[in-house]
Amino acid sequence: MPAIQPARLKVQAAELAQNAPDAEKFCRAFHAYLDYYADRTYRSGIVGEPPPLMRAYHVPLQVVRAVVKELAEHAADKRDESLALADMLWSEPYLEFRLLAASLLGQVSPNPPDSIFGRIDSWTGPGTEVRLINELIISGLERLRLEQPDRYIGHIEDWLKSKHKFENQLGLKAIPPLLDTPGFEDLPLIFRMLDQMMRSAQPSLRPEVLAVIESLALHSPKETMYFLHQTALSGRGNPNLTWYVRHSLKLFPSESQKYLQEALRRGR
Numbered sequence: 001m002p003a004i005q006p007a008r009l010k011v012q013a014a015e016l017a018q019n020a021p022d023a024e025k026f027c028r029a030f031h032a033y034l035d036y037y038a039d040r041t042y043r044s045g046i047v048g049e050p051p052p053l054m055r056a057y058h059v060p061l062q063v064v065r066a067v068v069k070e071l072a073e074h075a076a077d078k079r080d081e082s083l084a085l086a087d088m089l090w091s092e093p094y095l096e097f098r099l100l101a102a103s104l105l106g107q108v109s110p111n112p113p114d115s116i117f118g119r120i121d122s123w124t125g126p127g128t129e130v131r132l133i134n135e136l137i138i139s140g141l142e143r144l145r146l147e148q149p150d151r152y153i154g155h156i157e158d159w160l161k162s163k164h165k166f167e168n169q170l171g172l173k174a175i176p177p178l179l180d181t182p183g184f185e186d187l188p189l190i191f192r193m194l195d196q197m198m199r200s201a202q203p204s205l206r207p208e209v210l211a212v213i214e215s216l217a218l219h220s221p222k223e224t225m226y227f228l229h230q231t232a233l234s235g236r237g238n239p240n241l242t243w244y245v246r247h248s249l250k251l252f253p254s255e256s257q258k259y260l261q262e263a264l265r266r267g268r
Contacts, residue, residue: 108143
């Protein structure tokens with residue numbers, strides 16, 4: 001892999017972005033671009049996150065980010081062309097192609113939103129890599145989350161009501177980025193959705209539910225502690241509820257932990 005020179009990288013990414021109107025030509029050029037920066041000495045499992053399950057060029061993250069930056073203007077101005085390009089990118093079985101597709105999806109106008117959500121639903125499934133799902137939720141739904149929060153929340157509710165575990169996972173994963181969105185303040189809505197999932201969710205969804213609780217505790221510790229306190233008091237007969245409260249104790253100071261433990265005892 002050649003050393004990355006920021007000025008050269010910017011020129012290469014800009015030249016690549018000029019091919020955006022022709023999706024097939026762009027993909028051919030993107031393969032060449034990634035091949036140039038590919039890490040041919042990569043060995044899985046040595047450092048960093050687990051190796052990808054699909055093929056990858058193993059380029060530094062900034063190599064893909066440079067292309068994302070250069071495509072931003074095209075995505076904002078040419079919605080249909082950009083969506084066609086995103087579809088073509090996602091069809092390529094390479095990690096970097098799909099990461100770029102997810103980022104591109106989040107740069108186009110979210111109107112109509114169904115064309116964005118439709119791609120999330122059709123592109124993903126139980127076998128989709130977690131890092132791709134996270135990128136689709138965080139980056140792919142970015143503008144929709146900012147510009148049409150009601151539609152975003154509505155789709156979360158649809159995912160959570162689904163009888164399919166994977167869609168429940170998508171809904172839960174979509175909540176923490178919403179909490180990070182400037183201006184979002186409807187915590188009671190999130191607590192209501194979370195309460196339903198805590199009461200009924202199958203054990204395999206526990207990691208995603210706990211991730212939502214942790215995000216809430218970071219954003220609003222007092223409100224989250226009160227929510228868990230009430231949950232503990234109502235936990236009699238529902239082992240799911242007490243399990244979640246016990247595994248959330250570490251998120252709070254010692255005094256708050258004692259407060260919640262007392263609620264757990266009273267809720268038995």
